Amino acid sequence: MSVQEFTNEQLEFLELFEIAARYDCLYLLDFHCFNMFNHDQTSLLTDTERAELAVEARGDIFAEAIQR
Amino acid sequence: MSKNTFVEPLPLSNVENGMAGERAQFLLNTWKENRGVMIRDSRMTKLSPWLLLTLPSANPGDVPTITFAGKETTFRRFFPHALDPDAQKPATSFLPQVYRKGVADGYQTVFKGDPWLDIQRTGNRLGAGVPDMTLQRLLVRFETRSGIVRIFCLMELLEIHERRDLSDRTRHQRYCRQKSDWHPAYQATARPSAMHDGNIW
Numbered sequence: 001m002s003v004q005e006f007t008n009e010q011l012e013f014l015e016l017f018e019i020a021a022r023y024d025c026l027y028l029l030d031f032h033c034f035n036m037f038n039h040d041q042t043s044l045l046t047d048t049e050r051a052e053l054a055v056e057a058r059g060d061i062f063a064e065a066i067q068r
Numbered sequence: 069m070s071k072n073t074f075v076e077p078l079p080l081s082n083v084e085n086g087m088a089g090e091r092a093q094f095l096l097n098t099w100k101e102n103r104g105v106m107i108r109d110s111r112m113t114k115l116s117p118w119l120l121l122t123l124p125s126a127n128p129g130d131v132p133t134i135t136f137a138g139k140e141t142t143f144r145r146f147f148p149h150a151l152d153p154d155a156q157k158p159a160t161s162f163l164p165q166v167y168r169k170g171v172a173d174g175y176q177t178v179f180k181g182d183p184w185l186d187i188q189r190t191g192n193r194l195g196a197g198v199p200d201m202t203l204q205r206l207l208v209r210f211e212t213r214s215g216i217v218r219i220f221c222l223m224e225l226l227e228i229h230e231r232r233d234l235s236d237r238t239r240h241q242r243y244c245r246q247k248s249d250w251h252p253a254y255q256a257t258a259r260p261s262a263m264h265d266g267n268i269w
Binding site (some may be wrong): 032 | 136
């Protein structure tokens with residue numbers, strides 16, 4: 001699947017996931033997911049739900065990436 | 069401790085022996101077992117609704133920036149809009165300055181790496197619309213392997229006290245006598261773990 005085949009929302013979530021993984025912060029994504037959807041399986045989320053999760057967790061996770 | 073403060077530090081043995089509740093005991097045990105290193109753990113994820121996470125620094129006399137507030141936290145309960153993505157001011161600014169200053173010392177301790185436990189009688193320090201509460205707070209410092217640090221705050225609501233009606237002077241005077249039995253709160257209230265039915269996480 002090429003980059004062109006992802007929607008902007010999907011790309012935003014993938015970017016967030018990649019940064020969280022790079023900085024060992026996937027637990028933060030788990031926390032946000034669990035508090036929003038009562039589980040921590042992001043693979044079970046719809047694209048819309050992933051976009052909502054990205055909005056909620058972005059500031060938390062990106063803040064670290066920016067600092068570094 | 070100053071007589072003016074509303075925060076009383078407590079020994080961590082209260083957590084270790086289970087007196088501070090199962091959630092606090094689990095959090096401190098995890099911190100010890102992992103030596104302060106945060107790794108993905110489904111048990112911690114299940115605890116997250118009761119956790120408040122902050123950055124590991126703050127100005128003297130103030131609290132650090134909040135980065136995450138679980139859906140069951142007292143902060144979410146009493147300041148539900150503080151963490152809205154479109155909020156126009158920092159989440160901590162929803163906490164009155166007098167409260168932030170009063171609880172700031174514990175953060176300075178935990179920034180250095182030591183866990184912190186205290187009990188608070190909030191009175192009217194959290195502002196209008198927020199009840200007078202007895203809260204128990206456990207702070208621990210976690211760091212990921214890549215060096216990302218967060219302060220984990222587990223705040224347990226031990227008791228909500230009846231709000232005095234300050235608009236009624238007669239009533240206010242009748243009830244203005246300082247209640248002296250709030251500390252240790254454990255003597256008058258249920259233990260944190262006993263406030264819920266069974267092991268909920």
